[in-house]
Amino acid sequence: MKKIHVVGLGLLGGSFALALKKIMPQIKFTGYDTNSQNQADALSLGIIDEAKTEADLDTDIIVLATPADTLPSLLTKALDKIGSQTLVMDFGSTKSNLCSVVSMHPKRAHYLAGHPIAGTEYSGPKAAKADLLDRKVFIVCEMEKTDLHLKSKAYEVLEALNMKLRFMDPEEHDSQLAFVSHLSHISSFMLGKTVLDKMEDDKNIFDMAGSGFASTVRLAKSSPAMWAPIMKENKKNILEALSMYIVNLSKFRDRILEDDYEGVFREMEKINKIRDILDLE
Amino acid sequence: MKKIHVVGLGLLGGSFALALKKIMPQIKFTGYDTNSQNQADALSLGIIDEAKTEADLDTDIIVLATPADTLPSLLTKALDKIGSQTLVMDFGSTKSNLCSVVSMHPKRAHYLAGHPIAGTEYSGPKAAKADLLDRKVFIVCEMEKTDLHLKSKAYEVLEALNMKLRFMDPEEHDSQLAFVSHLSHISSFMLGKTVLDKMEDDKNIFDMAGSGFASTVRLAKSSPAMWAPIMKENKKNILEALSMYIVNLSKFRDRILEDDYEGVFREMEKINKIRDILDLE
Numbered sequence: 001m002k003k004i005h006v007v008g009l010g011l012l013g014g015s016f017a018l019a020l021k022k023i024m025p026q027i028k029f030t031g032y033d034t035n036s037q038n039q040a041d042a043l044s045l046g047i048i049d050e051a052k053t054e055a056d057l058d059t060d061i062i063v064l065a066t067p068a069d070t071l072p073s074l075l076t077k078a079l080d081k082i083g084s085q086t087l088v089m090d091f092g093s094t095k096s097n098l099c100s101v102v103s104m105h106p107k108r109a110h111y112l113a114g115h116p117i118a119g120t121e122y123s124g125p126k127a128a129k130a131d132l133l134d135r136k137v138f139i140v141c142e143m144e145k146t147d148l149h150l151k152s153k154a155y156e157v158l159e160a161l162n163m164k165l166r167f168m169d170p171e172e173h174d175s176q177l178a179f180v181s182h183l184s185h186i187s188s189f190m191l192g193k194t195v196l197d198k199m200e201d202d203k204n205i206f207d208m209a210g211s212g213f214a215s216t217v218r219l220a221k222s223s224p225a226m227w228a229p230i231m232k233e234n235k236k237n238i239l240e241a242l243s244m245y246i247v248n249l250s251k252f253r254d255r256i257l258e259d260d261y262e263g264v265f266r267e268m269e270k271i272n273k274i275r276d277i278l279d280l281e
Numbered sequence: 282m283k284k285i286h287v288v289g290l291g292l293l294g295g296s297f298a299l300a301l302k303k304i305m306p307q308i309k310f311t312g313y314d315t316n317s318q319n320q321a322d323a324l325s326l327g328i329i330d331e332a333k334t335e336a337d338l339d340t341d342i343i344v345l346a347t348p349a350d351t352l353p354s355l356l357t358k359a360l361d362k363i364g365s366q367t368l369v370m371d372f373g374s375t376k377s378n379l380c381s382v383v384s385m386h387p388k389r390a391h392y393l394a395g396h397p398i399a400g401t402e403y404s405g406p407k408a409a410k411a412d413l414l415d416r417k418v419f420i421v422c423e424m425e426k427t428d429l430h431l432k433s434k435a436y437e438v439l440e441a442l443n444m445k446l447r448f449m450d451p452e453e454h455d456s457q458l459a460f461v462s463h464l465s466h467i468s469s470f471m472l473g474k475t476v477l478d479k480m481e482d483d484k485n486i487f488d489m490a491g492s493g494f495a496s497t498v499r500l501a502k503s504s505p506a507m508w509a510p511i512m513k514e515n516k517k518n519i520l521e522a523l524s525m526y527i528v529n530l531s532k533f534r535d536r537i538l539e540d541d542y543e544g545v546f547r548e549m550e551k552i553n554k555i556r557d558i559l560d561l562e
Contacts, residue, residue, distance in 0.1 A: 117491040137488065166488060173489075179479045180490040184472060184497040190529045191468050192552045197525065198460045206558050207418065207447060208454075209461040210398040214559060215496050216465040221556045224549035232542045242534050244478065246527060248471045253523050261513045267474070268505035274473045275502045277487050278495060 001156060005055035006031035006063045007074060009042035010226075011119060012091045013065030014128025016161075017047045022130055023160045030055065033125075034066075042125040057083035060153050064090040069229035072101040079107040087150040089114045093177060094233035095141045095170035109147040112154050113170065115139040115177075116163065121221035138163040141170045178237035183245055185219045185227055186238070192220030282437060286336035286343045287312035288355060290323035291507075292400060293372045294346030295409025297442075298328045303411055304441045311336065314406075315347075323406040338364035341434050345371040350510035353382040360388040368431040370395045374458060375514035376422045376451035390428040393435050394451065396420040396458075397444065404504035419444040422451045459518035464526060466500045466508055467519070473501030 001024060006013045009031050017029050031048035033039040042048050055062045055078070062082070064074050071092045078088045079102060089112040092098060099113050118136040120127060138158050143151070158165060168176075195217070199205050231238055255263045282305060287294045290312050298310050312329035314320040323329050336343045336359070343363070345355050352373045359369045360383060370393040373379060380394050399417040401408060419439050424432070439446060449457075476498070480486050512519055536544045 117489060119491065119493060121493075136491070139489070172483070176479075176483055176486050176489045179476050180486055180494045183475065184494045186530070186533060187468050187472050188497050189549055189552050190526060190533060191465060192555045193529050193548070194464065194522065194526045195460050196552065196555065197529075198457075198522070202453070202457055205457050205461055208398060208420070208457045209559075210400065210417070212400060212402075212500050213461045213465045215499050216469050217555060217559070218496050219493050220552050221559075222549075224546045224553065227549060228542050228546035231537050231545050232540070235537055235540075239534065239537060241475065241479070242530065242537075245471060245475045246530050246534065248474050248478075249467070249523065249527050249530070252467060252471055253520065253527065256512050256516055256520060256523075259513070259516075261509050264512050265505045265509035268470055268503075268508060271470050271473045271477065271501050272505065274477065274498060278490075278498070278502075 001027055001060050001153065003028045003030065003056060003059045004061045004063065004157075005029075005052065005059045006048060006065060007033075007078075008064065008066035009033040009038050009047055009125050010065060011123050011127045011132070012116060013063060014042060014045070014047045014125040015118070015130065015132035016063060016065070016091070016116075018045075018128055018130040019133055019161055020157055021046070024157070030059070038125050045125055045128070047125055047128060054081075055083075055086065057086070059083060059086050061157065062086060062088040064088065064092070067226050067229045068092045068094050068233040071098050075102055075111065076105065079105050079110055082107055082110050085150070086110060087112060087146075087153050089154055091116055092233075093181065093230050095139075095173045097233055099142055099170040108145055110150055112143075112146045112151055113141040114154070115141075115173065117181075121218050123223035123226060133161050133163055135162045135164065137166050139166050139168060139173055141168060141173055143167050174234050175237045175240075178234055178241040182230055182234060182238050183241040185222060186242060187245065188217055188219035189222075192217045282308055282341050282434065284309045284311065284337060284340045285438075286310075286333065286340045287329065288314075288343065288345050288359075289347035290314040290319050290328055290406050291346060292404050292408045292413070293397060294344060295323060295326070295328045295406040296399070296411065296413035297344060297346065297372070297397075299326075299409055299411040300414055300442055301438055302327070305438070311340070319406050326406055326409070328406055328409060335362075336364075336367065338367070340364060340367050342438065343367060343369040345369065345373070348507050348510045349373045349375050349514040352379050356383055356392065357386065360386050360391055363388055363391050366431070367391060368393060368427075368434050370435055372397055373514075374462065374511050376420075376454045378514055380423055380451040389426055391431060393424075393427045393432055394422040395435070396422075396454065398462075402499050402502040404507060414442050414444055416443050416445065418447050420447050420449060420454055422449060422454055424448050455515050456518045456521075459515055459522040463511055463515060463519050464522040466503060467523060468526065469498055469500035470503075473498045
């Protein structure tokens with residue numbers, strides 16, 4: 001492993017490079033970001049050693065860590081001119097459309113569809129942290145479609161980063177992520193909006209906010225440049241999850257409206273089993 | 282200050298006693314919990330020095346730290362037989378109904394309506410922590426209705442605990458709390474429910490959950506015995522907040538449905554200003 005090229009020098013791309021440089025200092029990192037300030041920051045923070053629009057032909061791995069809607073075209077272009085020993089992998093939060101776009105590409109075997117389950121509400125290279133990916137899940141889709149030899153390059157770095165590999169198909173991935181990740185972001189953004197709307201009457205309302213609100217609304221700080229494209233790329237599954245969520249909220253509202261507090265209690269009690277599930281991890 | 286009696290030896294009552302015992306070790310704490318296991322735990326954890334159903338007549342402060350729907354009757358009964366130098370204060374999350382129930386009580390001046398903005402998703406005496414209340418906001422309602430001399434007893438202990446006093450009227454309190462606290466709990470519980478429902482198809486869905494989901498769903502671990510009564514006591518304001526939330530979610534869903542991702546982006550960008558507001562604190 002000698003050379004890695006990272007496209008998109010933000011939170012994920014930056015954290016990946018910072019972590020790997022500690023473990024494999026011999027690797028040269030090149031990279032590129034359409035935001036020139038981010039690219040300059042990535043250079044000065046030591047995320048990349050050299051800024052380059054195109055990966056060298058002897059690059060081992062090209063990592064695409066850009067917003068979800070830019071990936072289909074970036075990935076296609078990368079495969080079009082990829083070196084014979086180069087693997088390209090992406091870090092996108094949606095997988096179905098991407099896998100389908102490149103399914104007939106002659107260099108499909110050079111691609112590994114990936115998704116690290118890691119992040120914070122912050123973005124950009126300055127938010128990157130060397131420990132962000134440590135012991136996190138890395139989902140791989142359609143593993144059987146990637147060349148065995150090239151795939152081993154990805155596994156080498158992912159193992160070095162202590163990441164836990166999980167394999168699933170792209171449709172399953174997108175459906176599950178709509179529920180455990182994309183919906184959380186929407187619920188948090190809309191909670192933020194509802195309280196901001198209320199703030200127009202009550203200027204000091206945030207003084208009353210405790211740690212519970214801060215935790216529940218945290219994801220509303222996330223980057224729209226990353227999240228609006230996810231809504232587009234995973235539209236069908238997100239609409240399903242969001243509709244179920246709205247139905248559940250409406251039923252809960254009906255219980256309160258009808259003074260059915262025993263029903264409210266029983267409902268909450270059932271949901272409490274999430275304690276055991278989350279504490280297992 | 283010689284004696285404090287705590288009714289309800291859970292997270293809040295327990296944390297209050299543990300913290301104050303460190304700062305004012307001369308105070309004797311008596312207390313009571315309808316749950317006999319909690320009461321035994323509170324004794325063995327040193328939250329109270331002696332279990333007592335009724336406060337002694339020379340008690341300085343009686344603290345009511347029980348679920349919101351039990352407070353009107355507990356408060357009325359406490360005032361009925363209160364000692365001449367005793368103040369009673371409560372830690373309830375709703376204030377309007379409670380203040381209105383005791384508004385004509387001959388001993389109204391012995392009562393201070395309070396609400397510490399502090400908590401965790403855990404409950405019971407074992408969840409109590411001496412630093413839970415440290416530097417948190419303590420809301421006082423209808424301060425003018427409490428006897429000046431008795432009120433100073435409360436201020437003495439709240440200041441010793443480093444709590445930040447805020448004064449507001451009960452209606453304003455309940456309306457604001459519906460938005461910044463009660464709604465967060467509902468959004469979190471219903472997020473938990475939506476993912477649990479989905480789990481019936483996808484058993485391993487929680488493997489895919491990252492820190493974002495964990496943070497957003499954290500409040501769904503909260504105690505139904507505390508939270509169902511809040512829905513009842515603050516029905517009107519909670520219905521208003523919840524309805525606004527559902528409308529916001531439905532409008533957001535419509536944008537996705539209509540492929541208006543620019544609208545989605547702009548909406549998220551506006552909500553991002555919550556970053557500045559929350560980081561100010």
